[in-house]
Amino acid sequence: MILNRKFLKFEIDLDFVLIAVTTSLKDYRICYLINKFLHFNFTKAPDLSVEVRPGEVPIQFSIYHFNSGENGIDTYFIANKGTEGYLVPEMKKADYFLMIKNYIDENELDSLISSLNKIPEVVTAIKIDPKKVKSRENLLF
Numbered sequence: 265m266i267l268n269r270k271f272l273k274f275e276i277d278l279d280f281v282l283i284a285v286t287t288s289l290k291d292y293r294i295c296y297l298i299n300k301f302l303h304f305n306f307t308k309a310p311d312l313s314v315e316v317r318p319g320e321v322p323i324q325f326s327i328y329h330f331n332s333g334e335n336g337i338d339t340y341f342i343a344n345k346g347t348e349g350y351l352v353p354e355m356k357k358a359d360y361f362l363m364i365k366n367y368i369d370e371n372e373l374d375s376l377i378s379s380l381n382k383i384p385e386v387v388t389a390i391k392i393d394p395k396k397v398k399s400r401e402n403l404l405f
Contacts (some may be wrong), residue, residue, distance in 0.1 A: 280365045281373060282394045282403070284344075284358035285380065286387040291326045291343050294360065297383050298341070301331045302376070306330045306341055314402050316349055338365040354398050362389070363403065 287294050295306040306328040313322040326343040337391050340363040340376065344351050363381070364373075373391065381387035 280363050280394060280403075281368055282392040282397070283362040283364075283377060283380070283389055284355060284392050285360040285362055285389045286337075286357060287359055288383050288387075289385050291328070291341070291360070293386075294385065295328050295341055297385060298380070301383055302379050304330045304339065306339075309340075312342060312405060314346070314351060316346075316351070316353070316399075316402060321348070323351075326352050333353070336366055337368060340365070347402075351402050352397055352399050355392075358392075361392075361403070 285294070288307065289297070292308070295308075298304050299306055305392040307330070309327050309329045311324040312327040313324055315322045325346040328341040330339045330341075331337070340361075342351065342361045342363060344358050344360060350356055354359070355393070368376075377389050377391060380386055394403065397403070
């Protein structure tokens with residue numbers, strides 16, 4: 265007997281830019297500085313609830329949102345450490361992630377990363393390729 269099998273390949277659409285931010289500051293404090301120095305307007309959103317380990321209680325992560333109305337770009341500032349673990353466990357040294365959904369120009373992105381790194385309290389801010397993040401499905405919301 266010959267079985268005719270078809271395989272469905274599912275690829276996650278990772279239509280966002282990801283920047284890892286390392287700092288010792290609390291979420292509200294670093295957002296205040298980003299708002300002040302980079303002219304963003306991050307506001308606190310309800311915590312992001314992610315089921316990091318299937319079947320277990322979802323973990324809560326602090327999240328801030330900014331929508332720049334004129335160009336429709338949504339920007340999120342998300343804590344990597346939550347109530348009971350990490351959003352991206354393989355990147356424990358990153359304290360936060362800056363996620364930019366929709367389009368951003370490469371020059372604008374370089375300028376943004378450079379500006380983040382000029383904030384004295386930011387240890388480092390680097391671009392991360394979402395496709396190389398093992399637990400990238402935790403970043404889909």
